[in-house]
Amino acid sequence: MxxxxxxxxxxxxxxxxVPAxxxxxxxxxxxxxPGIITQEQIDFMLEQRYGHERLYDDLEDADKWLDQAFVGDRRIGFAFSEIYKGEFKLDKLYIHPDMQRQGVGGALIAHVAERAKKLGYPCVILAVNKRNEKAIGSYRKYGFAVREAIVDDIGGGFVMDDYVMEKKL
Ligand SMILES: CC(C)(COP(=O)(O)OP(=O)(O)OC[C@H]1O[C@@H](n2cnc3c(N)ncnc32)[C@H](O)[C@@H]1OP(=O)(O)O)[C@@H](O)C(=O)NCCC(=O)NCCS
Structure with a gap:
């Protein structure tokens, strides 16, 4: 890379x-x-997870951390982490397409893992779509391994068909 x-x-x-x-x-x-989930599911999940009011609420939540990455003035990605059912979870990790595969995801994973470690958690977990091979490859590179396969009902007639992965700290 x-x-x-x-x-x-x-x-x-x-x-x-928030708007950006x-x-x-x-x-x-x-x-x-596209090709991993339907356009309808993309629209549903974007509204559910990235609607402005939802993000403002996330910012007020003491158990959530929203980090963003810049190169110069340009916002190129973000990572959200949270305490989820007693574990430390990397909940979202997204890098702009023309900045992928240049180590930005790795830098954000390291940042989040450092926070989890300081807070005393033994591992960081995440959920990733089973068909998202690029992301799974990236997570493996940074020390995550598959812990279990899950199918999660997220409402609207949609499910998330995911692996839960875990990185020991
Ligand atoms: C997955 C993602 C967060 C990784 O961030 P990144 O900054 O691209 O990753 P890094 O540069 O730190 O790590 C690169 C590793 O990721 C994997 N990877 C990333 N892009 C890839 C691609 N286009 N093809 C194959 N592997 C890829 C590889 O393992 C790669 O390691 P290598 O370059 O040594 O082979 C980023 O590619 C992304 O935002 N993807 C689209 C959204 C997404 O799927 N997010 C995760 C949701 S759970």
């Missing part, structure tokens, strides 16, 4: 960032998920 030559800056998402994060999510999802 190549690496980003400029420095990657990771900062917390704040309320004024929501728009970036749509751009990345549209580039990533």
């Amino acid at each position: 190549s690496t980003v030559t400029q420095q990657i800056d990771i900062t917390p998402v704040t309320p004024p960032d 994060i929501s728009a970036l999510a749509r751009e990345i999802w549209q580039a990533s998920y």
Whole structure:
């Protein structure tokens, strides 16, 4: 892989960032998920997870952390993490298509893993679509292994057909 030559800056998402994060999510999802899930499911999940009100609520939640990555002035990705059922979960990790495979995802995973470690958690978990081979490859590279397969009803007639992966700290 190549690496980003400029420095990657990771900062917390704040309320004024919400519209840009929501728009970036749509751009990345549209580039990533057709062929993995239907357009109807993409639209449903974007509204459910990246609607502005939902993101403002997430920012107020003491058990959630929203991090964003910049190269210079350009916002190129984000990682959301949270305490989920007593475990530390990397809930979202998205890098702009033209900045993928340059180490940005790895930098955000390291940032989130450091937080989990400081808080005393033994591992970081995540859920990834079973057909998302690029992401699964990336997670393996950074030390995650599959723990279990799950099918989760997310409403609207849709399910998430995922692997739960775990990285020991
Ligand atoms: C998955 C993702 C977060 C990884 O972030 P990234 O910055 O691209 O990853 P890194 O550069 O740190 O790591 C690269 C590794 O990811 C995997 N990978 C990333 N893009 C890939 C591609 N197009 N083809 C094959 N493998 C790929 C490889 O294992 C790669 O390692 P290598 O380059 O040494 O072979 C990013 O590609 C992304 O946002 N993808 C689309 C959205 C998505 O699927 N998010 C995860 C949802 S659970």
